Amino acid sequence: MLLAHGVGSRTDLPIPIGFALYGAGAAILASFAVLLLFWRSPHLGGADSGRPLPAGLQRVLDGAGPRRGLQAVALLVTAFVVLVALGGPEETSRNLAPWALFVTFWVGIVPASLLLGPVWRFANPLRLLHRLLRPLGPAAPGAHRLPALGLWPAAGSLLVFVWLELVYPDRSEPITVAVFVLAYAAVHLALAQWFGEGWFAAGDGFEAYSTLVARLSPWGRRSDGRLVVRNPLAGALATPGQPGLAALVLVLLGSTAFDGLTRTVWWQTGPGSANDWFSGTVGLLLSIGLVAGLYVLGTRLSGRLAGQDERVQPGRYAATVIPIALGYTVAHYFSLLALDGQTTWILLSNPFGAEGVDLFGTYGNRVDLTAVSADVIALVQVGAIITGHVVGVVLAHERALLSARRARASDQLPLVLVMVVFTLGGLGLLFGF
Template sequence: MTQPSVAVLAHGLGGSTDLPIPYSYALIGAAWALTLTFAVVAFAWRTPRFDPDRPGRPLPDWLTRAVDSQISRAVVAGLALALAIWVVIAGVAGPQDGRNALPGAFYVLLWVGVPALSVLIGPVWRVISPIRTVVRLIPSRALRGYPEALGYWPGALGLLAFVWLELASPNPGSLTAIKIWLACYAVIALGGALLCGPRWLSRADPFDVYSVVASRLAVFSRNRDSGELAWVNPFNHLRTLPVRPGTLAVLAVLLGSTAFDSFSASPDWRNFADGLGVSPAVTRSIGLLVFVSVVGLSFWGASQATGGIDRARRRELPGLMAHSLIPIVVGYVFAHYLSYLVEKGQQTVIALFGLHDVEVGYVLSAHPGVLASLKVCFVVAGHIAGVVAAHDAAIRLLPSGHQITGQLTMMLTMVAYTFTGLYLLFGG
């Protein structure tokens, strides 16, 4: 089996080469889907239907006891810590070339795999985080509380640091660069946890924050009154996203960086960047910041462009509506990184555990029509879910005379996100 190069592992798979669906067909389908969805919810959905306090259907008691067992959690955390140590050893002692498993573990299993698992079963990083495990093993008391005014801003900056390394740094596949990033992450995460307690990890650990955001689409959660595990409506679960300073910034980084990853692979971007005559790292850094800023400012502006509310409520709207971006983020991330996760993930596991006799199953690349259809479905389904979540939030938050007109700018913004996402996946 031919080993993948480190540089390839440093980027997601996107573009139109493996998507044999005409771009115009994808746009027409998305336009009809969003228009019909908005029409239905606008005229048939007059009262809020999603309630984060609504209990779900309880799962068997033995399952809740097994998940909450200190023994089972210690075993899972211990295995995750052992895997993290093994990855570090492989990165340091393994071959310092494209055969090294560290980039794949970093860019595939951690960055794509953990959020994907969180969408399925919940915020898994809080259980498997090696930093949390180490903090539990160190007998110490926090020297001060976490400054609540910081909210999720440290986590948003950590996410931006990761995507900068992946998408804009001079050599994202460099083993040295990855090791330095991980060392800085470990020092900041561990030092902050020892200073401010575990709440630092909940707010400032970028992987923890990402896992929590993705988990709001999971069908598993806990009933608030009893704490038991339950099947829940994901739309009810979405509304449990904590509204703190920096919540919108986190989602803007996730969506904007994924969009830039697609755009930076297009010929238009390459021709533009090459014509500037400056360092590619500089142009990519500026491009990444522009994409993240456009997502954040456009959503903020759409949230502000409504009448009938006072100034205090207007300031709160971006955070109160931010959960409606989660389906869009998850849909676009899955569309962009699906083949990356499935196929590069296999290559990473093979390299990490020395399973050289195992062949990679290119199940998606071998069926480009299926892959294309899945990508379109992820993008369109994510945006439809976003429209539904935004509508329900709007009729809950806006006065009766503005519940429809107040949503028009948000609807147009989400349409723009849809068309831009499909263009980057197909037309770009």
């Protein structure tokens, strides 16, 4: 069924689930102990670290021409998907639009941003439309309010999308895709008229998500504007401490936790048995709230033990949760992209379902379920979650060194224990434990 995410069950795991849980918890604690013993001073470099790209290449990458070209292509593709949603086959299994939105775009934006940087900031078609519409309205009277809003609007925008993806019963209907894309564009273009072009960085959930993931890419930008190649962990720590950053990360983390929860027998035979929007909405919000509560508790306790203002700790450590959220995302969506992602290219050969049309000779193909084995899927899932948490521990330790110039175990232990809970909970939900 579409949007089942193709996540393996615990029977796919080639080792007992108990061993995986114990091993994951031990890996987090062991990495923490090693850091305390051998990582006594900052090692990752500051926001201005990295090797600059050649000046000529930077001029090309920062030029208006390439950006406008990418945005124009993205606009044409988006318009095409909407047309297919409205005029293509009514059956979800034969309509390209749901697969293009929920699989190719939503899942594909992660590897694209990891490899290439904040691609959606460059290719966002709404930016191009805004420039065309900007002369028709006032000169951004609300632009001065954007810094105070931070990333809170993007967190809300992303929450709306994950609600559609995970909760709304008719999410896979082609008409739903068309209505969502058009409504999303209309709302954000209207808000951009008021707040200015800076709205997209602060309020467009997809652009903020791509930018967040790109913090772990090898590409970065120094404070002087120079593009550099640098340690991805340094890029994550250089994430600006904006209001709402923690909320954005926790929406991603909590929504993937809910995604795993909906696969458990307890949910399917209990709270989620009705498969309605109300129980799903409550479950999604409670999942995000639980994850957020544990994170805030861990960071504030760590701050109190370190003698620091505990109120600023959730924002200070927000960037350290980026690899954890990314690990959850890879674990939940890897098989979806590898298996169900094939459907996009199959249907692209005949997007409107016309008789006798097969543009690329793939329309009669079936999804190759053997392209990635169940063992590989399960190992990627476990590896992604454990790696994400280990990297998160490293970043948290580095952040503690930068903020206090000391790294006592007692100060960091509450946050590390929360990460262990996230690891065990994430693996347990992922494999239906």
